[in-house]
Amino acid sequence: MAIRNVREMGDPVLNKICKEVKEMTPRTLELIDDMFDTMYEEGGVGLAANQVGILKRIVVIDVTGEDPVLLINPVILETSGEQVGNEGCLSVPGKAGVVRRPNYVKVRANDRELNTIEIEGTELLARAICHEVEHLDGHLYVEKVEGGLKDVEEIEDEE
Numbered sequence: 001m002a003i004r005n006v007r008e009m010g011d012p013v014l015n016k017i018c019k020e021v022k023e024m025t026p027r028t029l030e031l032i033d034d035m036f037d038t039m040y041e042e043g044g045v046g047l048a049a050n051q052v053g054i055l056k057r058i059v060v061i062d063v064t065g066e067d068p069v070l071l072i073n074p075v076i077l078e079t080s081g082e083q084v085g086n087e088g089c090l091s092v093p094g095k096a097g098v099v100r101r102p103n104y105v106k107v108r109a110n111d112r113e114l115n116t117i118e119i120e121g122t123e124l125l126a127r128a129i130c131h132e133v134e135h136l137d138g139h140l141y142v143e144k145v146e147g148g149l150k151d152v153e154e155i156e157d158e159e
Protein backbone atom coordinates (compact mmCIF):
# COMPACT_ATOMS: atom_id res chain seq x y z
CA MET A 1 0.00 0.00 0.00
CA ALA A 2 1.30 3.37 -0.96
CA ILE A 3 -0.24 6.76 -0.54
CA ARG A 4 0.63 9.18 -3.30
CA ASN A 5 0.86 12.92 -2.99
CA VAL A 6 -2.36 14.61 -4.18
CA ARG A 7 -1.62 17.63 -6.35
CA GLU A 8 -3.49 20.82 -5.53
CA MET A 9 -5.13 23.47 -7.70
CA GLY A 10 -2.43 25.61 -9.28
CA ASP A 11 -0.30 22.57 -10.14
CA PRO A 12 -0.16 22.54 -13.96
CA VAL A 13 -0.54 18.73 -14.10
CA LEU A 14 -4.22 19.22 -13.19
CA ASN A 15 -4.77 21.12 -16.43
CA LYS A 16 -3.16 18.53 -18.68
CA ILE A 17 -5.04 16.11 -20.92
CA CYS A 18 -4.40 12.51 -19.87
CA LYS A 19 -3.43 9.84 -22.37
CA GLU A 20 -5.27 6.66 -23.26
CA VAL A 21 -4.10 3.47 -21.55
CA LYS A 22 -3.31 1.01 -24.36
CA GLU A 23 -1.69 -1.81 -22.40
CA MET A 24 -1.73 -2.94 -18.81
CA THR A 25 1.66 -3.10 -17.11
CA PRO A 26 2.74 -3.93 -13.54
CA ARG A 27 3.50 -0.24 -13.11
CA THR A 28 -0.02 0.77 -14.10
CA LEU A 29 -1.53 -1.90 -11.83
CA GLU A 30 0.50 -0.48 -8.98
CA LEU A 31 -0.72 3.02 -9.85
CA ILE A 32 -4.35 1.82 -9.72
CA ASP A 33 -3.86 0.20 -6.29
CA ASP A 34 -2.13 3.32 -5.00
CA MET A 35 -4.94 5.51 -6.33
CA PHE A 36 -7.52 3.48 -4.36
CA ASP A 37 -5.32 3.62 -1.25
CA THR A 38 -4.84 7.36 -1.65
CA MET A 39 -8.54 8.05 -2.22
CA TYR A 40 -9.55 6.07 0.89
CA GLU A 41 -6.76 7.56 3.00
CA GLU A 42 -7.71 11.12 2.02
CA GLY A 43 -11.44 10.49 2.47
CA GLY A 44 -12.40 11.25 -1.13
CA VAL A 45 -15.08 9.64 -3.28
CA GLY A 46 -13.00 9.79 -6.45
CA LEU A 47 -9.53 10.37 -7.79
CA ALA A 48 -8.10 10.84 -11.28
CA ALA A 49 -4.55 9.81 -12.21
CA ASN A 50 -3.37 13.35 -12.96
CA GLN A 51 -4.28 14.27 -9.37
CA VAL A 52 -1.32 12.10 -8.36
CA GLY A 53 0.80 13.45 -11.22
CA ILE A 54 0.34 10.67 -13.78
CA LEU A 55 -1.11 11.57 -17.18
CA LYS A 56 -3.12 8.40 -17.81
CA ARG A 57 -6.86 8.11 -18.37
CA ILE A 58 -7.60 6.27 -15.14
CA VAL A 59 -10.11 7.16 -12.44
CA VAL A 60 -11.14 5.45 -9.23
CA ILE A 61 -14.45 6.16 -7.51
CA ASP A 62 -16.18 4.87 -4.40
CA VAL A 63 -19.26 6.76 -3.28
CA THR A 64 -20.22 4.42 -0.43
CA GLY A 65 -16.84 3.29 0.88
CA GLU A 66 -17.52 -0.29 -0.13
CA ASP A 67 -18.19 -0.06 -3.83
CA PRO A 68 -14.89 0.51 -5.65
CA VAL A 69 -15.23 1.50 -9.30
CA LEU A 70 -12.26 1.57 -11.67
CA LEU A 71 -12.67 3.33 -15.00
CA ILE A 72 -9.84 3.21 -17.53
CA ASN A 73 -10.27 5.30 -20.70
CA PRO A 74 -13.82 6.31 -19.66
CA VAL A 75 -16.20 7.79 -22.22
CA ILE A 76 -19.59 9.15 -21.18
CA LEU A 77 -22.20 7.68 -23.53
CA GLU A 78 -25.42 9.06 -22.13
CA THR A 79 -26.64 11.52 -19.54
CA SER A 80 -30.07 12.59 -18.39
CA GLY A 81 -31.83 14.54 -15.71
CA GLU A 82 -30.28 17.12 -13.45
CA GLN A 83 -29.02 17.47 -9.91
CA VAL A 84 -27.76 20.58 -8.16
CA GLY A 85 -25.58 20.19 -5.13
CA ASN A 86 -22.30 20.82 -3.36
CA GLU A 87 -19.19 19.27 -4.75
CA GLY A 88 -15.61 19.12 -3.53
CA CYS A 89 -12.28 17.78 -4.72
CA LEU A 90 -9.16 16.43 -3.01
CA SER A 91 -7.16 18.87 -5.16
CA VAL A 92 -9.09 21.82 -3.71
CA PRO A 93 -8.90 21.07 0.03
CA GLY A 94 -11.32 22.70 2.44
CA LYS A 95 -13.49 24.10 -0.34
CA ALA A 96 -16.79 23.19 -1.96
CA GLY A 97 -19.28 24.74 -4.33
CA VAL A 98 -22.59 24.16 -6.01
CA VAL A 99 -22.36 22.36 -9.36
CA ARG A 100 -25.15 21.32 -11.72
CA ARG A 101 -24.72 17.77 -13.02
CA PRO A 102 -26.82 15.16 -14.81
CA ASN A 103 -28.64 12.83 -12.43
CA TYR A 104 -27.93 9.78 -14.60
CA VAL A 105 -24.78 8.85 -16.48
CA LYS A 106 -23.85 5.84 -18.58
CA VAL A 107 -20.13 5.39 -19.13
CA ARG A 108 -18.07 2.99 -21.21
CA ALA A 109 -14.58 2.18 -19.97
CA ASN A 110 -11.98 -0.54 -19.65
CA ASP A 111 -11.47 -2.60 -16.53
CA ARG A 112 -8.21 -3.84 -15.00
CA GLU A 113 -7.80 -6.43 -17.79
CA LEU A 114 -8.71 -3.76 -20.37
CA ASN A 115 -12.01 -5.47 -21.14
CA THR A 116 -14.76 -3.09 -22.18
CA ILE A 117 -17.38 -2.44 -19.52
CA GLU A 118 -20.40 -0.18 -19.20
CA ILE A 119 -21.50 1.32 -15.92
CA GLU A 120 -24.58 3.33 -15.07
CA GLY A 121 -24.76 5.73 -12.17
CA THR A 122 -27.31 8.02 -10.61
CA GLU A 123 -27.09 10.76 -7.99
CA LEU A 124 -23.67 10.86 -6.28
CA LEU A 125 -22.16 8.21 -8.56
CA ALA A 126 -23.29 10.16 -11.65
CA ARG A 127 -21.80 13.31 -10.16
CA ALA A 128 -18.52 11.58 -9.35
CA ILE A 129 -18.20 10.06 -12.84
CA CYS A 130 -18.67 13.47 -14.49
CA HIS A 131 -16.25 15.15 -12.07
CA GLU A 132 -13.52 12.53 -12.55
CA VAL A 133 -13.82 12.29 -16.34
CA GLU A 134 -13.41 16.07 -16.52
CA HIS A 135 -10.17 15.78 -14.53
CA LEU A 136 -8.76 13.60 -17.33
CA ASP A 137 -9.32 16.47 -19.75
CA GLY A 138 -7.63 18.97 -17.45
CA HIS A 139 -10.73 20.50 -15.91
CA LEU A 140 -11.60 21.16 -12.29
CA TYR A 141 -15.13 21.53 -10.90
CA VAL A 142 -14.34 25.07 -9.77
CA GLU A 143 -14.85 26.16 -13.41
CA LYS A 144 -18.53 25.16 -13.09
CA VAL A 145 -19.34 26.39 -9.60
CA GLU A 146 -22.45 28.49 -9.25
CA GLY A 147 -22.43 31.17 -6.56
CA GLY A 148 -18.71 30.96 -5.85
CA LEU A 149 -16.39 28.61 -4.06
CA LYS A 150 -17.03 28.33 -0.31
CA ASP A 151 -15.14 27.10 2.71
CA VAL A 152 -16.44 23.73 3.85
CA GLU A 153 -17.07 25.11 7.37
CA GLU A 154 -19.24 27.86 5.87
CA ILE A 155 -21.45 25.23 4.18
CA GLU A 156 -21.70 23.14 7.35
CA ASP A 157 -22.94 26.26 9.19
CA GLU A 158 -25.69 26.75 6.61
CA GLU A 159 -26.99 23.20 7.02
Ligand code: NI
Nearest residue numbers: 088089090091
Ligand atom coordinates in the same frame (compact mmCIF):
# COMPACT_ATOMS: atom_id res chain seq x y z
NI1 NI B 1 -11.62 16.14 -8.08
